[in-house]
Amino acid sequence: MTSIAKPAVRHPGLPTNKLGLTRRDYEGAMSTLCAGCGHDSITAAIVQAFFELDIEPHRAAKLSGIGCSSKTPAYFLGQSHGFNAVHGRMPAVATGANAANRSLVYIGVSGDGDSLSIGLGQMCHAIRRNLDICYIIENNGVYGLTKGQFSASADVGSKAKRGDVNELPPIDPVLLALTLGATFVARSFSGDKKHLVPILKAALTHKGFALVDVISPCVTFNDHEGSTKSYRYTRQHMEDLAPIDFVPVRREITADSEPGTVMAVTMHDGSVVRFRRVAEDYDPTDRDAAYAYVRRVLERGEVPTGLLYVQPDSRDMHAINRTVDRPLVELPYEELCPGAEALERLMEEYR
Amino acid sequence: MSTATAWASAAPGLDGTPRVNDFAFKIGTVNGTGSASANSLIMHTIFRMGIPVTGKNVFPSNIQGLPTWYEIRVSRDGYTARTPVFDLVVPMNPATYARDIAEVRPGGWVLYDSTWPLDRSLLRDDVTFLGVPMGRMCNENFEGDRARTLMKNIVYTGALAALLDMDLSILNGILEEKFARKQALLEANFKAVRLGYDYVREHFDCPLPIRLEKMDATRGYVLMDGNTAAALGCVYAGATVGAWYPITPATSLMDAFQQFCERFRVDPETKQRKFVIVQAEDELAAAGIVVGASWMGARAFTPTSGPGLSLMNEFIGLAYYAEVPAVIIDVQRAGPSTGMPTRTQQGDLLLAAYASHGDTKHIVLFPADPEECFYFAVKAFDLAERFQTPVFVLSDLDIGMNDWLTPRLRWDDAYRPDRGKVLDADALERIQKFHRYLDVDGDGIAARTLPGVHPKGAYFTRGSGHNKYGAYTEDPAEYMEVMERLARKIKNAAAAVPEPEIRRTDGASLGIVTVGSGRAAVLEAMDRLRDEGIALDYMRVRGFPFGEAVAEFLAQHELNFVVEQNRDGQLRSLLLLETGVPAERLASVRYYGGFPLSAHHVIEGVLRQLGGVKA
Numbered sequence: 001m002t003s004i005a006k007p008a009v010r011h012p013g014l015p016t017n018k019l020g021l022t023r024r025d026y027e028g029a030m031s032t033l034c035a036g037c038g039h040d041s042i043t044a045a046i047v048q049a050f051f052e053l054d055i056e057p058h059r060a061a062k063l064s065g066i067g068c069s070s071k072t073p074a075y076f077l078g079q080s081h082g083f084n085a086v087h088g089r090m091p092a093v094a095t096g097a098n099a100a101n102r103s104l105v106y107i108g109v110s111g112d113g114d115s116l117s118i119g120l121g122q123m124c125h126a127i128r129r130n131l132d133i134c135y136i137i138e139n140n141g142v143y144g145l146t147k148g149q150f151s152a153s154a155d156v157g158s159k160a161k162r163g164d165v166n167e168l169p170p171i172d173p174v175l176l177a178l179t180l181g182a183t184f185v186a187r188s189f190s191g192d193k194k195h196l197v198p199i200l201k202a203a204l205t206h207k208g209f210a211l212v213d214v215i216s217p218c219v220t221f222n223d224h225e226g227s228t229k230s231y232r233y234t235r236q237h238m239e240d241l242a243p244i245d246f247v248p249v250r251r252e253i254t255a256d257s258e259p260g261t262v263m264a265v266t267m268h269d270g271s272v273v274r275f276r277r278v279a280e281d282y283d284p285t286d287r288d289a290a291y292a293y294v295r296r297v298l299e300r301g302e303v304p305t306g307l308l309y310v311q312p313d314s315r316d317m318h319a320i321n322r323t324v325d326r327p328l329v330e331l332p333y334e335e336l337c338p339g340a341e342a343l344e345r346l347m348e349e350y351r
Numbered sequence: 352m353s354t355a356t357a358w359a360s361a362a363p364g365l366d367g368t369p370r371v372n373d374f375a376f377k378i379g380t381v382n383g384t385g386s387a388s389a390n391s392l393i394m395h396t397i398f399r400m401g402i403p404v405t406g407k408n409v410f411p412s413n414i415q416g417l418p419t420w421y422e423i424r425v426s427r428d429g430y431t432a433r434t435p436v437f438d439l440v441v442p443m444n445p446a447t448y449a450r451d452i453a454e455v456r457p458g459g460w461v462l463y464d465s466t467w468p469l470d471r472s473l474l475r476d477d478v479t480f481l482g483v484p485m486g487r488m489c490n491e492n493f494e495g496d497r498a499r500t501l502m503k504n505i506v507y508t509g510a511l512a513a514l515l516d517m518d519l520s521i522l523n524g525i526l527e528e529k530f531a532r533k534q535a536l537l538e539a540n541f542k543a544v545r546l547g548y549d550y551v552r553e554h555f556d557c558p559l560p561i562r563l564e565k566m567d568a569t570r571g572y573v574l575m576d577g578n579t580a581a582a583l584g585c586v587y588a589g590a591t592v593g594a595w596y597p598i599t600p601a602t603s604l605m606d607a608f609q610q611f612c613e614r615f616r617v618d619p620e621t622k623q624r625k626f627v628i629v630q631a632e633d634e635l636a637a638a639g640i641v642v643g644a645s646w647m648g649a650r651a652f653t654p655t656s657g658p659g660l661s662l663m664n665e666f667i668g669l670a671y672y673a674e675v676p677a678v679i680i681d682v683q684r685a686g687p688s689t690g691m692p693t694r695t696q697q698g699d700l701l702l703a704a705y706a707s708h709g710d711t712k713h714i715v716l717f718p719a720d721p722e723e724c725f726y727f728a729v730k731a732f733d734l735a736e737r738f739q740t741p742v743f744v745l746s747d748l749d750i751g752m753n754d755w756l757t758p759r760l761r762w763d764d765a766y767r768p769d770r771g772k773v774l775d776a777d778a779l780e781r782i783q784k785f786h787r788y789l790d791v792d793g794d795g796i797a798a799r800t801l802p803g804v805h806p807k808g809a810y811f812t813r814g815s816g817h818n819k820y821g822a823y824t825e826d827p828a829e830y831m832e833v834m835e836r837l838a839r840k841i842k843n844a845a846a847a848v849p850e851p852e853i854r855r856t857d858g859a860s861l862g863i864v865t866v867g868s869g870r871a872a873v874l875e876a877m878d879r880l881r882d883e884g885i886a887l888d889y890m891r892v893r894g895f896p897f898g899e900a901v902a903e904f905l906a907q908h909e910l911n912f913v914v915e916q917n918r919d920g921q922l923r924s925l926l927l928l929e930t931g932v933p934a935e936r937l938a939s940v941r942y943y944g945g946f947p948l949s950a951h952h953v954i955e956g957v958l959r960q961l962g963g964v965k966a
Contacts, residue, residue: 058806061647074811074823081802083646084813085639086665092631092639097802099592099627099640100649104803122639125632317627324623328591329648329801331625333768336589338615340762343587347759350573351398 018054026050026057028078033068038190038216038231039138043075045193046107046136049200050077053248060105061097065090065119068145069111069138069216077107088119091126094133095317101327102318105204106133112153113143116171120152123173127180127209132316134203134210137173138190140218141229148221159226172298174308177211178291183314184210185290186307189234190217194243198273199307201246207268208314215303239297241306242278247271267312275307284310372402372427374561376439376515378507379451383415386443388529389504390421393511394754396522397425398574401566405431406754407947412599412692418447427566431756432872433749433947438561439514441507448473460559462510464503481555483510488546493539502543509547516558518565519548575757577750578654580721581680582607583760584728585652586615589768590678592651594629594640596659599692600748601682604654634659638666638677645676646812648801650732650768652678657686657699660706667741668707669814671837674788674799676735676771679703680728680744682751685945694945695748697867700921703743704895710834712841714848715743715895719870720750721757723893730849733769738844739799747916749868749947772798779805787812787821788833795840841896848894851901859886862908863957864937866892866922869914869948876953885957887912895925902930905937912957914940916948 014022026047031040050060057079064070066087073082085093094108115123115137126135141154150158153173154166177185184206188196196214203210215234217223223230228237242263249270263275265284275284283289290309297304324331338346380386390406397404405424411417424434439460442451448470452461457477463469465482474480485506489499512522523541530537551557582604585593595605609628616625631637637653644651655663660681670677685691686698703715714734716727727744735742772792779785779800787810788797797819800808810821818829819836852870856877865873870891877887890904890911905911905926913923920939926932940956942948 056806058809059803061802063643079806079809081646081800081809082811083643084811084815085642086669086814089635089639089666092636092666093643093646095629095631095636096592096594096640096643096645096649096651097647098643099629100644100647100651101803121632122636125636129629321627322622322624323627324618324621324625328625328627331591333589336591336616336625337587337762337766338611340764342615343583343760343762346583347573350575350579350757351395351569 017051019056021051021057023047023051025079026077028073028075031072031075033071034220036219037068038140038214038218039069039072040075041190041193042136042138042196042214042216043072045196045200046076048193048197049204052197053201053204055105055204059103060107062107062109063090063094063097064109065111065114067111067114067143068218069109070114072109072138088114088117089122090114091119091122091131091135095126095129095131098131098133098317099328101329102132102323103327107204108133108135110135110137112137112139112141112151116152116173120171124176124180127177127182127211129317130183130208130314130320132208132318134200134206134212137211137213138216139173139213139229140216140222141227142218142222144218144221155228158228159224161221161224173211173213174294174304175291178287178294178309182211182309183208183311185309186211187213187215187303187305189215189238189305191231191235192238195240195305198244198246202244202267202273202307202310205246205248205267205269205271206310206312208311208316234303237301237303238305239302241282241293241304241308242275244307245274245276247274265310265312273307273310284308285312287311369560369562370438371562371564372425372566374438375422375424375434375436376441376511377420377422377437377451377454378441378443379418379420379447380443380504381446382410382413382417382419384504385501386419386421386504389508390423391754392508392522392525393423393517394574395525396512396517397423397563398569398756399521399525400518400563401569402427402563403429403431403568403756405756407433407749408753409946410693418444425563427568429568429756430871430875430950432875433949435949435951439559441511443503443507452478460514462507462514481514481551483507483547483550485510485547488550489543492542492546498539502539505540505543506547509544510551511547512544513548513551513557514555514559516562516564519544569756571759572756573759574754575721576603576752576754577718577721577724577746578604578682578752579607580757580760581654581724581728581744581746581751582611584725586611587762588650588729588732590650590652590732591626592629592640592644592649593626594631594637594644594651594653595655596631596634596637598634598656598659600684600752601654601656601659601680603752604680604682634662635665638663638679641677641679642666642670642675645735646802648773650678650736652680652732654680654682656682656684656692657702658689660699660702664707667713668709668711670741671707671711671713672709672814673812674739674797675812676739677741678728678731678735678744679741680731680746683745683747685943691945693748695868695916695947696943696945697745697747697869697916697921698943699745700866700915700917700925703745704925706741710838712838712896713741713743714738714841714844715745716848717745717867717893717895718750719867719891719893721755722760724750725760727849729766734844734847736771737769737847738796738840739771740841745867747868753947772796774798774800774808776805779807782807785810786819788817788819788836790819790836795836795843845896845898848896848898850898851893851904852889852891853900853904854889856881856886856888859888860909861885861887862890862904862911863887863914864890864892864905864911864922864926865914869916872948872950872953873914875950876957879950879954880957885961892922897926897929901926902932905930905932909936910938911936912938912940912960914948914953914956917941917943
């Protein structure tokens with residue numbers, strides 16, 4: 001969604017997906033963010049990803065915390081239930097929601113303040129539980145709504161709009177997630193939709209916690225010279241692991257134009273992520289290698305992007321809990337209440 | 352002289368006349384030495400003899416090595432409040448010998464381990480010392496340190512059985528049930544019981560003047576703690592998601608929920624579970640998980656205690672404002688801050704009633720005992736869903752962790768959960784457009800929808816300012832319209848919470864008001880005060896917001912004693928704030944030291960307030 005209101009009339013030539021829905025069916029309310037905000041581009045990528053994955057909009061649940069990023073679920077998937085939680089606490093709400101109904105597609109949108117400061121603990125523990133969610137951090141290194149304070153992801157030496165220079169080391173969500181055992185770790189850039197959409201599609205398909213850190217410049221408070229989270233800086237310093245294609249299940253994999261350089265990872269549902277032009281010795285399912293790679297790139301002062309690590313066969317919260325396949329909310333009460341007779345028998349044990 | 356001591360000196364049996372089924376004794380041990388199962392054995396033996404019995408576990412916030420006491424009160428009249436007067440003490444922990452021996456009432460008995468002689472300074476000439484060489488017996492009869500330590504508990508059980516005239520066949524029967532598949536352990540226990548029993552019979556006059564005699568007063572009852580009962584309530588209410596962070600004294604509630612779920616909620620074929628329990632990273636998350644699951648349409652709850660409730664305030668405000676059901680069971684302990692984690696209190700009344708910033712007010716249920724923990728837990732889910740708001744069940748450590756004489760819990764299979772106003776797919780299909788916060792019925796409750804059901808049901812749940820359509824707003828009129836409806840909604844809940852328990856006494860002009868676990872002590876105190884010519888009408892509030900009956904009762908009595916277990920008179924404050932009763936009609940009687948309330952606290956408080964009127 002952009003900041004420009006669109007006409008209500010639907011163009012008959014709009015492309016439709018397998019459900020017969022157009023992209024417009026995946027959009028939401030008009031954005032109230034600043035014109036040019038990176039977050040709006042991510043919103044557009046989310047719309048695109050859901051559209052292309054043929055997900056029924058009302059079978060998705062979108063959640064967020066508090067902050068500019070957390071406003072965005074209002075701007076996509078207007079036919080999905082949304083939950084704007086309290087600051088930093090979206091992972092808990094998502095955990096409860098997913099516990100109750102495992103059949104929906106969960107997308108969480110957070111920011112660097114929301115996830116790396118006030119909600120750092122919540123994010124870490126959602127990773128630990130391997131909550132089945134596509135968890136996006138719209139990362140701009142700055143607090144926008146409160147007018148420009150550094151966030152925990154600000155790089156050392158990055159300059160604020162008012163001139164002060166950050167001296168505290170950043171918390172890198174990608175390194176953190178790798179350390180904590182996250183089962184899908186990616187980084188992208190809001191200014192590169194072609195890069196972001198396939199990553200989102202893979203993340204939405206992943207069974208488990210899929211962290212997608214998206215550098216998303218704040219045009220008002222952090223897009224100036226000296227900032228390391230500006231459009232310009234990110235474009236110049238993005239070092240991509242490899243472009244990926246997401247091939248959904250049941251679609252034929254067509255011959256590759258560059259044979260020999262493609263690495264394919266099959267996701268839990270049979271869909272395939274294909275890494276193009278990836279270095280031959282890089283294994284995206286090797287956590288230690290991914291960690292070392294990210295460290296190396298960061299040490300060079302570059303921004304490592306791409307789908308950096310994936311463990312496609314991981315056990316999510318429900319697999320670990322051995323929950324019934326049917327969503328708990330769909331279990332009839334009769335199956336949940338042991339009944340009067342059972343209580344009568346039980347009472348015998350307390351005398 | 353305190354009332355407690357006054358009773359003691361007037362206690363029957365002091366002159367040697369027998370006192371049957373009306374006495375109290377306590378056992379002092381070291382925690383982690385296995386005394387809990389011996390104490391439970393004693394409790395259940397007395398219970399199965401048909402005699403009303405209550406146990407209070409006075410334990411430290413510690414895993415092993417610190418003093419712990421178990422107090423057992425036997426009362427043919429059915430009094431279950433804690434009594435501070437002990438007729439017999441079993442000091443098994445040398446570290447507390449002095450204190451334990453000092454606590455025996457004059458004319459009472461001390462049953463001690465005479466393997467080593469008692470320090471002469473501990474001796475009292477107004478009590479009888481009964482020495483049994485328990486340590487030596489265990490060393491001679493059992494192998495290994497652990498067995499010797501454990502069996503000492505069973506030896507004192509056997510000794511008590513002889514002294515108090517417990518029914519040995521019942522006692523052995525319980526052991527047989529417990530160790531049915533552990534023959535060696537069963538034999539060892541039998542032997543230990545016999546050692547204590549025979550030694551005492553041989554060396555002392557048995558039974559003592561304080562003794563047991565079979566009754567038929569426990570038929571239809573069980574011995575159960577409130578946390579077990581509340582957990583059962585959650586199972587029977589159909590709760591499928593439980594989230595928590597371990598905290599004393601609420602931990603055993605989730606433990607019990609887990610055990611019951613593993614028993615009743617596991618598919619026998621697939622072994623898959625029809626429940627999810629999340630041990631969260633903290634209580635913030637636990638509350639958030641409950642909110643998320645309830646939003647999705649599950650019945651979800653969290654058990655906690657004061658420190659946890661403090662952390663949950665943020666989510667409680669969100670659930671109140673966004674109108675998401677949530678059930679929070681607060682097993683209160685002594686605050687503020689960490690306070691005394693293993694001591695009881697009613698210190699969270701005001702916090703629960705108005706939790707979170709901004710204008711909020713919450714539905715609170717106040718169980719008095721395990722039985723009400725069970726039924727109120729079920730009720731809490733119904734109210735939370737009907738009113739789409741957080742509901743608190745305010746239990747406490749005394750109710751939650753002690754074994755109470757509890758009427759057998761019963762269930763009506765006709766019960767169906769009250770899910771409140773939830774629009775299903777068909778209803779959504781029929782309507783033009785769904786608006787989340789529109790008060791269509793004029794009762795302050797708007798219909799909600801559940802995620803995943805129908806595209807038309809979608810809305811954005813938020814804790815930020817919203818209008819009746821569910822859209823973001825900063826408009827004063829729109830914002831206030833929703834806030835006014837919320838106030839109306841919660842006000843209406845007063846008619847749906849449990850009515851107060853009221854008992855009237857002929858000729859009473861004064862009232863006595865209490866809440867929760869204060870019940871047992873207040874009812875006992877009323878009997879004693881009546882003997883002294885003070886007649887009181889009794890009311891126990893059971894729900895908040897207060898219904899009309901509460902204000903009426905207060906208005907009917909010129910003076911109401913408000914009995915509660917906190918320093919500042921929180922129930923009295925709530926009554927003042929919410930009923931408009933004049934302050935001079937509410938006299939405060941408080942005890943908040945951390946032990947369960949006793950009748951003498953109430954009697955002393957009432958007599959002090961009455962001053963010259965009747966003392």
